[in-house]
Amino acid sequence: MKSHSAWGTSKSLVKFRIPTSDNLVPIRLDIEIDGQRFRDAFTWNPSDPDSEVVVFAKRTVKDLKLPPAFVTQIAQSIQTQLTEFRSYEGQDMYTGERVVPIKLDLRVNHTLIKDHFLWELNNFESDPEEFARNFCKDMGIEDPEVGPAIAIAIREQLYEIAVQSVTSAKESRISKKGRRAGEFFSASKTGGNAVDLVKLFGNKSSVIRKRKEWDVYEPIVDLLSNEEVDALEAKEERNIR
Amino acid sequence: MEKIFQDLEPYSVPSYSNWFSWSNIHEVERFSLREFFDGSSITRSPRIYKEYRDFIISKYREDPSRKLTFTEVRKSLVGDISILHKVFTFLEKWGLINFDVKSDKEADNCNGNCKPISMGGEEEEEGWKGRVKVEEGAPYGVRVVAAPNSMKPVASLPPPPSVRADGGRGVGEVGENGFKWPPLASYSDVFGYSVQQEKKNVLVCGSCKEKCDSVHYEYTKEGSFILCEKCFKSGNYENKLADDFKLINSGNQSDVWTEAETLLLLESVLKHGDDWDLVAQDVQTKSKLDCISKLMELPFGDLMFGSANRKSKFLDVTGDVSNFKQAQLDFNESQESAKVEDPSHGLKDEGQQNGYADSQGQPLKRVRTEPTSNTSSSLMNQVARISTAVGPHVTASAAEAAVTALCYENQCSREIFDDDDNFIDLKASAENIEQKRAAQGNLLDGDEGPKQSETQGPSFHKDTIQINLRMRAATATALGAAAAHAKCLADQEEREMEHLMATMIEAQLKKLKRKMKYFDDLELIMEKENAHIEELEESLVADRLNVLQSIFDAGISRWRDHASVKSQTGPTAQVAPRYFSFKAFLHAAMHSGSVHGLISIPNTHSTFLGVKINSQIIIAITTRNHFFTKMAAIERVFQG
Numbered sequence: 001m002k003s004h005s006a007w008g009t010s011k012s013l014v015k016f017r018i019p020t021s022d023n024l025v026p027i028r029l030d031i032e033i034d035g036q037r038f039r040d041a042f043t044w045n046p047s048d049p050d051s052e053v054v055v056f057a058k059r060t061v062k063d064l065k066l067p068p069a070f071v072t073q074i075a076q077s078i079q080t081q082l083t084e085f086r087s088y089e090g091q092d093m094y095t096g097e098r099v100v101p102i103k104l105d106l107r108v109n110h111t112l113i114k115d116h117f118l119w120e121l122n123n124f125e126s127d128p129e130e131f132a133r134n135f136c137k138d139m140g141i142e143d144p145e146v147g148p149a150i151a152i153a154i155r156e157q158l159y160e161i162a163v164q165s166v167t168s169a170k171e172s173r174i175s176k177k178g179r180r181a182g183e184f185f186s187a188s189k190t191g192g193n194a195v196d197l198v199k200l201f202g203n204k205s206s207v208i209r210k211r212k213e214w215d216v217y218e219p220i221v222d223l224l225s226n227e228e229v230d231a232l233e234a235k236e237e238r239n240i241r
Numbered sequence: 242m243e244k245i246f247q248d249l250e251p252y253s254v255p256s257y258s259n260w261f262s263w264s265n266i267h268e269v270e271r272f273s274l275r276e277f278f279d280g281s282s283i284t285r286s287p288r289i290y291k292e293y294r295d296f297i298i299s300k301y302r303e304d305p306s307r308k309l310t311f312t313e314v315r316k317s318l319v320g321d322i323s324i325l326h327k328v329f330t331f332l333e334k335w336g337l338i339n340f341d342v343k344s345d346k347e348a349d350n351c352n353g354n355c356k357p358i359s360m361g362g363e364e365e366e367e368g369w370k371g372r373v374k375v376e377e378g379a380p381y382g383v384r385v386v387a388a389p390n391s392m393k394p395v396a397s398l399p400p401p402p403s404v405r406a407d408g409g410r411g412v413g414e415v416g417e418n419g420f421k422w423p424p425l426a427s428y429s430d431v432f433g434y435s436v437q438q439e440k441k442n443v444l445v446c447g448s449c450k451e452k453c454d455s456v457h458y459e460y461t462k463e464g465s466f467i468l469c470e471k472c473f474k475s476g477n478y479e480n481k482l483a484d485d486f487k488l489i490n491s492g493n494q495s496d497v498w499t500e501a502e503t504l505l506l507l508e509s510v511l512k513h514g515d516d517w518d519l520v521a522q523d524v525q526t527k528s529k530l531d532c533i534s535k536l537m538e539l540p541f542g543d544l545m546f547g548s549a550n551r552k553s554k555f556l557d558v559t560g561d562v563s564n565f566k567q568a569q570l571d572f573n574e575s576q577e578s579a580k581v582e583d584p585s586h587g588l589k590d591e592g593q594q595n596g597y598a599d600s601q602g603q604p605l606k607r608v609r610t611e612p613t614s615n616t617s618s619s620l621m622n623q624v625a626r627i628s629t630a631v632g633p634h635v636t637a638s639a640a641e642a643a644v645t646a647l648c649y650e651n652q653c654s655r656e657i658f659d660d661d662d663n664f665i666d667l668k669a670s671a672e673n674i675e676q677k678r679a680a681q682g683n684l685l686d687g688d689e690g691p692k693q694s695e696t697q698g699p700s701f702h703k704d705t706i707q708i709n710l711r712m713r714a715a716t717a718t719a720l721g722a723a724a725a726h727a728k729c730l731a732d733q734e735e736r737e738m739e740h741l742m743a744t745m746i747e748a749q750l751k752k753l754k755r756k757m758k759y760f761d762d763l764e765l766i767m768e769k770e771n772a773h774i775e776e777l778e779e780s781l782v783a784d785r786l787n788v789l790q791s792i793f794d795a796g797i798s799r800w801r802d803h804a805s806v807k808s809q810t811g812p813t814a815q816v817a818p819r820y821f822s823f824k825a826f827l828h829a830a831m832h833s834g835s836v837h838g839l840i841s842i843p844n845t846h847s848t849f850l851g852v853k854i855n856s857q858i859i860i861a862i863t864t865r866n867h868f869f870t871k872m873a874a875i876e877r878v879f880q881g
Contacts, residue, residue: 097282099321120284120321131322138310207292207319217316 016088016166018159021125023047025085026155031073038070041152044078046085053078085159093165097122102157104219108149110229111141115219119154121161128154139221252302255336266291273331276324284320293318293328301338308342498527498535506532507539540634624716628709640708643715 017023024043031038040060057074060066097120104115115135120126132150141147209217224232260267266287271278277290296318301309311329318325332338498506502524509523510532521529628636 097284099284102322117315117322118320120323123321123323126321126323131326134311134326138312207289208296209317209319211317214316219312219316 014093016091016093016162018155019121019124019126019162020155020158021127024155025082026152026159027078027081028152028156029074029077031070031077033067033069033073036066036070038064038066038074041149043148043152043155044082046082046089050079050082053082088163088166091166091170093162093169098165100157100161102154104150104153106149106153107224107229107232108146109143110224110226111143111146112222112224112232113146113150113219116217119158121158121165128152128158135219139219141221252305253341255340258335258337261335261337263295269335270294270331274328276327285324289320290328293320293325294332297329297332298337306342308339502526503535503539506535510536538633624712625709628712636708640711640715644711 018025023046025046027042027044029038029040054071054075057071057078060074061068061070099118099120102117102119104113106113128151129147131154132147135141135150136147254261260269270290274290276282277285278287280286297309297314300314300317311326314329315322315325329338505524506520506527509520513519513523517529517533520532521527524532527535631639
């Protein structure tokens, strides 16, 4: 049977990429120079020429009026993350049918978001940005920085999982188990991340969740007051140190 | 009880969704959400889809007045969130949920301070009317301009729909919430630059190629060469005398030609012929040069011009005028096939068209351009040059004819061109024509002919721009069609080549097969011969045995002692060695006394057998085969 074009067939090997409709790399920056801290997160298109990195760094520093020492640091950090992404790029990863749970637990300015949902990994037309947009709209979030933060968080998790699948593909090839890759990627092969599809979607069970589980998968959006924000920030800093 | 029933209302579902039923899955669902029905994944199946759908709709119907958000349902459903969203938007689009629900002011899941976002709402009617969405104003991305030339939009632009407040109510944008349509290209965007350029309509100085301000100097003798003030003062005359330049304040006086003026002009030209001073007198408000240029612009105007007069005023014509004229005649032919639209000059007799065609070449000589046979310039350059050289009405009509022809062939080009009709203003404002004429008159320097015709292109009357670009479109279409055709031919050729190759290879293969078959046959024959020979050999051996047998029977006692004979032959020998020596045998035969001489030539099977039989010497040369028959004969002789 022909499968839908967006979904990879089971057992297929594709070149590594972020499994979303646009192959964008999530980049996170966290640079501290002379007591000034710059944190940012965004997506980068890996097919952009590398000269753009420096241009971007310069513009950022200029827009935010940061000391010029930041330019090289920012550029370096971006470049490192890009190189890391590219190092995976030539390799194969499995795209069997996998549904993975994605957890969101982030704080953006005054908004605290906790969420938990399932994401299908071999859906190459998925769009984290669209999800983020819907989320913000449904939840009535006004802060425009929240949407992109959510999208980036999702992308980072997908990136990690994709990297995992690359290593697992390598392992299975080494151990020559590749031929026997099961029709459904069971948890053992994927490092315990994926959801057991047979259990969930098989004929015996309903796809409607039980009520008691609704809270687990319900998104929680909290607006914090200033004091709470400060408290949280202080806690985060302590954790980092 | 009654009250409860009264409170119950049927759920309203739009009429186009009446295919829906709880118990079935309809074709529409199968089509729109085919991921569930193609068996591509265990996570998606019709049963699963039905569960999702039923749950979502039931959830909505728990409280039909509030808008159900995706977030509410997705927490209760197991599955990939993107596919859930797809189902949700599908149901919403078809009005099975959230139908006729106002934008929610109190989102259930929203904590305290959240406020709903409603952007772009002012343009939509409250409540979703399904497919038809009434919007105020032009579609996003299209600017409505007041008049063809102006860039000022008539209606204020509606804000682009960057975020939809209501879950993507617009049918066409389902699943594309927040998607911003790329602005539609409107005429003004594509052609804006040329329109803008044309608006400026500046006069370009003939020497320094800069814009002339209102005060410029016009060369009286030819009337088409302009120097700006600066150049004039600096003495940059381009081989002309300073006296010949007339100061002209290009105010409005020379720009607008009213109908009365035009009528006067024509009458006076008819009356006075080439005497421009008189003509200018008649047409009081216009100068001599204005009259001349205006007359040239008129389609039949140059009929009035005497040829002698023309020659003296013309600049040197370089290049291939005949070619040029030929090209013009082509234009004219096409023009003749179309009627000249000339509403503002209804005075003209169209019968003069033919005559006009011939003299059409003449005013072109005023413009000194590179020869059209210059193949280094692109086709478009040539088209541009040609169209710049012709009067606006000519190109209008020619383009009209070309477009008509095109439209017959191709429907879509009709659509392309239909929109442009608004911008063809054949009632050319005289001002524009006049300025264009003057600008055209600046094209004197041949070296910069092509370049200027390019820069001049934008500064043209919008007619010509319009037509120019349309011609480009038409030519591009033609070229595209030719290219496609050429590709088809090329493909065909390739296929033929492949076919021939295949035939050749086939022929070779056949040849080889035949050869092999031939060799196989040969082999068979050889094998058979081999077998035959072996048989013969065996029979020969058998014969030999028989002969020996008989001989030995005849004189066996004497030979028995002969070692060599014994070793070689013997009546007890069951199996004769295949290649026993004839020599020994014959020796033995000789010893018996009957055979006297034996000469055998080695390596042949021929043996000279000399037999003295009863003093008769028989010399027999035999081959192996014949030897035995001979031996049989000899034996008989012995016996006998």
